[in-house]
Amino acid sequence: MPDEPQSHWCSRHQPDVAGGVEPTGRKQHREVWLSLQRRRQGLQIENNYDKDVYNGDIGFVTHIDPDEQELTATFDGHIVTYAFGELDELVLCYATTIHKSQGSEYPVVVIPISTQHYMMLKPNLIYTGITRGKHLVVLVGQKRALAIAVKGKQTERRWSKLAKRLCL
Numbered sequence: 001m002p003d004e005p006q007s008h009w010c011s012r013h014q015p016d017v018a019g020g021v022e023p024t025g026r027k028q029h030r031e032v033w034l035s036l037q038r039r040r041q042g043l044q045i046e047n048n049y050d051k052d053v054y055n056g057d058i059g060f061v062t063h064i065d066p067d068e069q070e071l072t073a074t075f076d077g078h079i080v081t082y083a084f085g086e087l088d089e090l091v092l093c094y095a096t097t098i099h100k101s102q103g104s105e106y107p108v109v110v111i112p113i114s115t116q117h118y119m120m121l122k123p124n125l126i127y128t129g130i131t132r133g134k135h136l137v138v139l140v141g142q143k144r145a146l147a148i149a150v151k152g153k154q155t156e157r158r159w160s161k162l163a164k165r166l167c168l
Helices: 084-089 115-120 123-130 143-151
Strands: 008-013 032-037 041-044 058-065 070-075 078-083 090-092 106-113 133-141
Touching (some): 070 084, 078 084, 106 143
Antiparallel strands (some): 041 090
């Protein structure tokens, strides 16, 4: 397939949508919009053991075949083919959250830190974000916000009732 920047597939996964892809039986209750082009990054949003790709994996779209209704993506050299009906597992990814990045590493990590998002300023999030970077980590924002996050005084007590459930 020649490089065609305008070549893309866009579909709405929802029952009874003209021109859309038939739903796979999963997640029919919500709409999933995808617009994927070759060489765009995609984020796997659920584990797929059959395809050996997992939640948080980031790959690149390498081929789209409208005739076969398949999309091919490469995840660190591992080639994965999706039927169009399976594309609710893959979303565009230009950036990701610290939560989604857990268990992964990236060459460069940029972490915005702002007092406007006070509830997110927690030591564990800063630690997790910083430890995702292999070669370079850049913290962008306010020194005051970083100080609040590192001090961690705003941590909330969790009310999980775990001790009660464990009979402690």
